[in-house]
Amino acid sequence: MRDYHVHSNYSDGAFLFRMVAAAEDAGLDAVGIADHCILPVSERQRHNRNAVGFSLDATYERRRAAIDRLDERGDLDVYDAVEMDYDPRAEEDIADFLAEVDFDYAIGSVHSVDDTFVQWDGEFADMDEGELDAFVDDYYDALVDLVESELFAIAAHPDLVERTDSLRGRSTVDHYRRVADAFTDSRTVPELNAGRALREIGVVHPADEFLEALLDRGVEVTLGTDAHEPDELGPRADFLRDRAADLGTEPASPFDTG
Ligand SMILES: [Zn+2]
Numbered sequence: 406m407r408d409y410h411v412h413s414n415y416s417d418g419a420f421l422f423r424m425v426a427a428a429e430d431a432g433l434d435a436v437g438i439a440d441h442c443i444l445p446v447s448e449r450q451r452h453n454r455n456a457v458g459f460s461l462d463a464t465y466e467r468r469r470a471a472i473d474r475l476d477e478r479g480d481l482d483v484y485d486a487v488e489m490d491y492d493p494r495a496e497e498d499i500a501d502f503l504a505e506v507d508f509d510y511a512i513g514s515v516h517s518v519d520d521t522f523v524q525w526d527g528e529f530a531d532m533d534e535g536e537l538d539a540f541v542d543d544y545y546d547a548l549v550d551l552v553e554s555e556l557f558a559i560a561a562h563p564d565l566v567e568r569t570d571s572l573r574g575r576s577t578v579d580h581y582r583r584v585a586d587a588f589t590d591s592r593t594v595p596e597l598n599a600g601r602a603l604r605e606i607g608v609v610h611p612a613d614e615f616l617e618a619l620l621d622r623g624v625e626v627t628l629g630t631d632a633h634e635p636d637e638l639g640p641r642a643d644f645l646r647d648r649a650a651d652l653g654t655e656p657a658s659p660f661d662t663g
């Protein structure tokens with residue numbers, strides 16, 4: 406099993422060597438370290454990036470040296486990857502950055518839409534039902550833009566809105582079909598993401614109906630635990646392995662997609 410989505414202390418995860426040790430303990434063949442990186446296109450994004458330190462563009466060289474050492478040490482392959490915030494306004498900056506830095510592969514994520522952060526429930530406290538539905542529409546529009554940009558090998562947690570209390574349940578089959586159609590024409594593949602699978606709310610991305618729309622169209626998915634702590638990695642990897650086996654689908658690789 407290859408887990409393509411793990412964080413380290415180069416963004417909001419535990420020490421890199423501990424995350425790699427956890428992947429070894431879990432018996433994985435490969436682990437992809439995909440730390441957050443924001444190339445801000447607004448004051449709010451700049452503030453957020455500075456507040457949380459998602460600036461792999463400033464630190465990737467030293468992380469790369471550390472990853473290379475860990476990769477050479479044992480049987481486990483360790484990939485040098487990134488989870489970039491996608492914003493349509495940042496496309497050119499992202500393209501330039503990815504071409505310059507040449508990660509093993511890049512993951513793209515819609516974490517915010519027009520500077521509203523998808524996962525922060527407080528953002529939605531003053532919105533009425535119509536506004537919340539409209540936000541979810543905008544989220545899927547941005548996701549389609551991400552997929553059509555073909556900047557990334559992987560699109561992370563494609564129905565991320567389902568993580569957020571105010572937004573959960575507003576995704577529709579129409580949203581799923583639109584995004585699934587976009588994936589059929591793109592090098593970008595979605596991931597099966599276990600970031601909230603074993604929590605109380607038990608959200609797996611993509612949701613069953615979404616996954617069905619993808620698999621119906623022959624779109625394959627990569628596996629990502631989205632682990633930030635060592636003890637999250639093994640149980641989530643087991644969960645994803647079982648889930649992929651149940652689905653009868655062979656997990657995709659970001660290295661097949663160019
Ligand atoms: Zn993410």
Ligand SMILES: [Zn+2]
Nearest residue numbers: 410412488631
């Ligand atoms: Zn992540």
